[in-house]
Amino acid sequence: MRYWLFKSEPSVWSWDDQVAKGRAGEEWDGVRNYQARNFMREMEPGDRGFFYHSQSEKAVVGIVEISAAAHPDSTTDDDRWDCVDIRAVRALDAPVTLGAIKARDDLSEMILVRNSRLSVQPVTEAEWQAICAMGGVDP
Template structure:
């Protein structure tokens, strides 16, 4: 299993929206960055990801799971763009803020810290465990 981070503006698509989609999940569509698209192409069923609220909140608020591997993004006819489907697994008991992440030396190499604009990012297994512990949330 691999781990990822999905950034979303909560005013556009927030954690409650994701939860409302249930086990069917929802396309993570509209991504128009080649690196983020390439990461989605690497994802496999059952991989887990952090659901991160950007903008004002800037915090990991939940865990999602890949429920459909990379396929054409339904929001465009341009064949270059793929997306995955994700479903909500559980909310974080305590959201973990970007400030908390930046203050932990174990997380200094995270793309969230080094390349904050990227909307889909890899997360190492160690980083996954650290952030779940910070959020008092079961990592499984």
């Protein structure tokens, strides 16, 4: 299993929106960055990811699961763009803020810290374990 992080502006697509989609989940569509798209092409069903509220909140708020491998993004006719489907697994007991992540030396190399603009990114197993613990969730 691999781990990922998905960033979304809560005013556009929030954790509550994701949860409302239930078991069916939703396409993670609209990504128009080649690096983020390539990461989605690496994902497999069953992989887990953090759901991160960007902009004002700047916090990991939940855990999602990849429910469908990369496929053409339904929001465009341009065949360069793929997406995956994700479904909510659970909210963190306590949101983990970007500030809290940056305060830890063991998370200083995390892509979220080094490249804050990338909307879809990999997370190492050690980073996954640390953030789950910070959020009060058993990894």
